[in-house]
Amino acid sequence: MxxxxxxxxxxxxxxxxxxxxxxxxxxxxxxxxxxxxxxxxxxxxxxxxxxxxxxxxxxxxxxxxxxxxxxxxxxxxxxxxxxxxxxxxxxxxxxxxxxxxxxxxxxxxxxxxxxxxxxxxxxxxxxxxxxxxxxxxxxxxxxxxxxxxxxxxxxxxxxxxxxxxxxxxxxxxxxxxxxxxxxxxxxxxxxxxxxxxxxxxxxxxxxxxxxxxxxxxxxxxDGIFAAHPGYIHQPESITQLTYREMRELAYAGFSxxxxxxLMPSYRAKIPVVIKNTNNPAHPGTLITNERSDLDNPVVGIASDEGFSMIYISKYLMNREVGFTLRVLQIFKEFGLNYEHMPSGIDDISIILRANQLNSQLEEELLRKIAYEIDPDELRITHDLSMVVVVGEGMKHRVGTMAESAAALARKKISIDMINQGSSEVSIMFGIHKDREQDAIRTLYYTFFE
Amino acid sequence: MxxxxxxxxxxxxxxxxxxxxxxxxxxxxxxxxxxxxxxxxxxxxxxxxxxxxxxxxxxxxxxxxxxxxxxxxxxxxxxxxxxxxxxxxxxxxxxxxxxxxxxxxxxxxxxxxxxxxxxxxxxxxxxxxxxxxxxxxxxxxxxxxxxxxxxxxxxxxxxxxxxxxxxxxxxxxxxxxxxxxxxxxxxxxxxxxxxxxxxxxxxxxxxxxxxxxxxxxxxxxDGIFAAHPGYIHQPESITQLTYREMRELAYAGFSxxxxxxLMPSYRAKIPVVIKNTNNPAHPGTLITNERSDLDNPVVGIASDEGFSMIYISKYLMNREVGFTLRVLQIFKEFGLNYEHMPSGIDDISIILRANQLNSQLEEELLRKIAYEIDPDELRITHDLSMVVVVGEGMKHRVGTMAESAAALARKKISIDMINQGSSEVSIMFGIHKDREQDAIRTLYYTFFE
CATH class of the missing domain: 3.40.1160.10 (Acetylglutamate kinase-like)
Structure with a gap:
């Protein structure tokens, strides 16, 4: 039915x-x-x-x-x-x-x-x-x-x-x-x-x-492409992907x-297939809660521009209890949503969508952080793009990160941040937007064709 | 003087x-x-x-x-x-x-x-x-x-x-x-x-x-070694490193x-040299605020065991304002310090030192998160080690991540998480503690000797 x-x-x-x-x-x-x-x-x-x-x-x-x-x-x-x-x-x-x-x-x-x-x-x-x-x-x-x-x-x-x-x-x-x-x-x-x-x-x-x-x-x-057709000529279309993979791809521009x-069908564990009325013979893209065919570790590569990154560094910050909480509360006071926050030992980078900022707000935000946190270093980077390599298959295979990073290195694309949590459904690279298209291409040709 | x-x-x-x-x-x-x-x-x-x-x-x-x-x-x-x-x-x-x-x-x-x-x-x-x-x-x-x-x-x-x-x-x-x-x-x-x-x-x-x-x-x-002598036979000693590099190394076991x-000398920008009373002719390790010799992108590789990771995933979590803040407030209520929190689109991993937990506290914490956040997936992973590749030189060279990840992949070491903020002074890998020694060795031989 x-x-x-x-x-x-x-x-x-x-x-x-x-x-x-x-x-x-x-x-x-x-x-x-x-x-x-x-x-x-x-x-x-x-x-x-x-x-x-x-x-x-x-x-x-x-x-x-x-x-x-x-x-x-x-x-x-x-x-x-x-x-x-x-x-x-x-x-x-x-x-x-x-x-x-x-x-x-x-x-x-x-x-x-x-x-x-x-x-x-x-x-x-x-x-x-x-x-x-x-x-x-x-x-x-x-x-x-x-x-x-x-x-x-x-x-x-x-x-x-x-x-x-x-x-x-x-x-x-x-x-x-x-x-x-x-x-x-x-x-x-x-x-x-x-x-x-x-x-x-x-x-x-x-x-x-x-x-x-x-x-x-x-x-x-005909379904969801493995990469944006604006960047890749005739990209492969995805046969099957999980809701999670779809969400990761959707985050970075696959709309x-x-x-x-799809929330109701996701919750009810009902598979969804995207098909083409004009080409119903094409199998389309099947979206499921789980996926067993994991031959290719990567199902798609997506990207989105328009991110800014605020870098806060303070010697011995790691020992200050509730430090991150204080930083995030400042963001909340300013009504700003952050997307990610990779951290080092004594530093944290907060990544947010740049369309939330304007020069006045940015100045006030930095002033507030400087006042409340008293950091050793505080700076904001604009024009970042997030490139996301997505695939449930990654968790079963060591080496996707290595291949991704090597592909970017070969093209001399600097990585401003990397974020990979334990889901292992995606790896996220922050790079300068001028290199976004190069990054998508080199990653696509690494994992497809 | x-x-x-x-x-x-x-x-x-x-x-x-x-x-x-x-x-x-x-x-x-x-x-x-x-x-x-x-x-x-x-x-x-x-x-x-x-x-x-x-x-x-x-x-x-x-x-x-x-x-x-x-x-x-x-x-x-x-x-x-x-x-x-x-x-x-x-x-x-x-x-x-x-x-x-x-x-x-x-x-x-x-x-x-x-x-x-x-x-x-x-x-x-x-x-x-x-x-x-x-x-x-x-x-x-x-x-x-x-x-x-x-x-x-x-x-x-x-x-x-x-x-x-x-x-x-x-x-x-x-x-x-x-x-x-x-x-x-x-x-x-x-x-x-x-x-x-x-x-x-x-x-x-x-x-x-x-x-x-x-x-x-x-x-x-004679100074600070580039890797722990317990893992590497006669490791190189570091000629010069910055306070930041030292902090990153100290975090993961270099004590x-x-x-x-060193906070007072760091603040006053006074270089510190670690020397050996029994071998004063050895130049020792010089610690400075900045460092100009960046030939080798990596100065040292450190690691520490005893971390746990709590993984929280919720479909469309990314759209819930203040989500991370709520999670962190729960940690604060339990008096738990977290170290890092890499995130995907709809998930976040919170990494903390395991010695803060016991089975009862852990159960209560997970119950509280389940109740307040209502996640689709919630799990805790124990026995994680953090391996940190440290060096100010990384930021001037594309490819350190690629080399590090490739080295781990060659040894078939699974990466549970990766964390690299915009400082680019360190890359942090979360791996199972059983592979910690292998990881240190392969990374050391990748960047030294």
């Missing part, structure tokens, strides 16, 4: 829908379909969600909304009329869009969420109709009916645990269920959307609730999913 | 004293002599300080102290009578020893310090007398007269800043000054001793106060000095 989630580009046109129908028909296990709103058909196109933002803004400004409602409707209409669907479905969608404008705007914290969520909601209705027209026993299920109850935090909803039990009741549904992604209902019956990447979250929640065997996430790429999107 | 400090083994017998006299005579710059109490003459010997502890205990128990006073006196007498010293000096020493027994014991927090300090104090009187007998213009200076004023913390005195100004007034002394190490006087005139390694501290304070060119620390070794001993 599988949950299949289709992203906006997979649902942008009737041509795309035909691929989706074939995918659903190809595997009778695909019985729970989670859908996004229709995305872009071509690069200059406007996706339905953005049209809905426009509708919201026009309504707020008390401007005429007829044209934008018509534009949104035409997207559904264009897709729907390519199939032999019941006319009633399109009428319902039109009615729903018009009813949005009649909603109260003042003192209605759920108005924005309700407008935006309609993109997915109407698409689910449309696609259920299309599947029926194609001879499949399918039905639309509203998240409220499904039991997807969320916290009352507009644009930032969190799933409530009891939802999983409610969703599980749908497990033996005879029909294929088409569920709109991106939102749920509060206990008071109001619409609240998840934060960005919301349809991925919905898919993961439905998969976890139903305890399916696999969560298929259909996108427009296949929004960070929290 | 130099301060020369002589340790207990350099002053244990008249034979040793003859070497010391030759050393002082050989360089007219050696005008400030700091002395320990007479040490052991052979391995089963009892050093004067330990005899003084016995005297203290006997006095406390109201037992007869005649025999131990006689034993102590004979040590000074044996040395003194080998030279043509003024008889009055030995009489004074005897009188001083006897006067100790007459001091009040009850409600006298300085009694222990006063008894122990007499070992150095009487030795300074004796050696001043010997130098005069040898034709040198020398005089004993009591720390109170010198201006060495310390905090009123018995057995743990700290120098007060104003002492440096007072000591500086002695800079133009016509005579060679012989100063007892190990203690100073409180502002109320009571004796307080420094903590362990106290004569080294005294030497460093005198050197800093007088602003001398060099602090010579005479011991019974030439007590940790705080």
């Amino acid at each position: 599988k949950v299949a989630k289709f992203g906006g580009s997979s649902l942008a046109s009737s041509e795309q829908l035909k691929k989706v129908i074939n995918i659903i028909k190809a595997d009778s296990g695909r019985r729970f379909i989670v859908v996004s709103a229709p995305g872009k058909r071509y690069s200059e196109d406007i996706k339905v969600t953005d049209l809905l933002v426009e509708l919201y803004q026009k309504r707020l400004a008390d401007e005429n909304t007829d044209a934008v409602i018509q534009a949104i409707f035409e997207r559904y209409q264009e897709i729907g009329t390519a199939f032999d669907i019941n006319e009633e479905t399109l009428k319902q969608i039109r009615k729903d869009l018009e009813s949005l404008v009649d909603m109260p705007v003042e003192n209605n914290p759920h108005f924005y969420d309700t407008v935006l969520a309609s993109g997915e909601d109407n698409n689910a209705k449309l696609i259920a109709g299309i599947l029926r027209a194609e001879g499949l026993a399918a039905r639309y299920v509203n998240p409220k009916e499904l039991g997807m109850i969320v916290s009352d935090e507009p644009q930032n909803a969190r799933i409530l645990t009891k939802s999983y039990t409610a969703i599980y009741q749908w497990r033996n549904s005879e029909e294929i269920l088409v569920i709109p992604g991106f939102f749920g209902y509060t206990e008071h019956g109001d619409v609240c959307t998840f934060s960005r990447g919301g349809s991925d979250v919905s898919g993961a929640i439905v998969a976890a609730g139903l305890k399916v065997d696999l969560y298929e996430n259909f996108t427009d790429v 296949v999913f929004h960070e929290e999107a | 130099k301060v020369a400090k002589f340790g207990g083994s350099s002053l244990a017998s008249s034979e040793q004293l003859k070497k010391v006299i030759n050393i002082i005579k050989a360089d007219s710059g050696r005008r400030f002599i700091v002395v320990s109490a007479p040490g052991k003459r052979y391995s089963e010997d009892i050093k004067v300080t330990d005899l003084l502890v016995e005297l203290y205990q006997k006095r406390l128990a109201d037992e007869n102290t005649d025999a131990v006073i006689q034993a102590i006196f004979e040590r000074y007498q044996e040395i003194g009578t080998a030279f043509d010293i003024n008889e009055e000096t030995l009489k004074q020493i005897r009188k001083d020893l006897e006067s100790l027994v007459d001091m009040p014991v009850e409600n006298n927090p300085h009694f222990y310090d006063t008894v122990l300090a007499s070992g150095e104090d009487n030795n300074a009187k004796l050696i001043a007398g010997i130098l005069r007998a040898e034709g040198l213009a020398a005089r004993y200076v009591n720390p109170k007269e010198l201006g060495m004023i310390v905090s009123d913390e018995p057995q743990n005195a700290r120098i007060l800043t104003k002492s440096y100004t007072a000591i500086y007034q002695w800079r133009n002394s016509e005579e060679i000054l012989v100063i007892p190490g190990f203690f100073g006087y409180t502002e109320h005139g009571d004796v307080c001793t420094f903590s362990r390694g106290g004569s080294d501290v005294s030497g460093a304070i005198v050197a800093a106060g007088l602003k001398v060119d060099l602090y010579e620390n005479f011991t019974d070794v 030439v000095f007590h940790e705080e001993a």
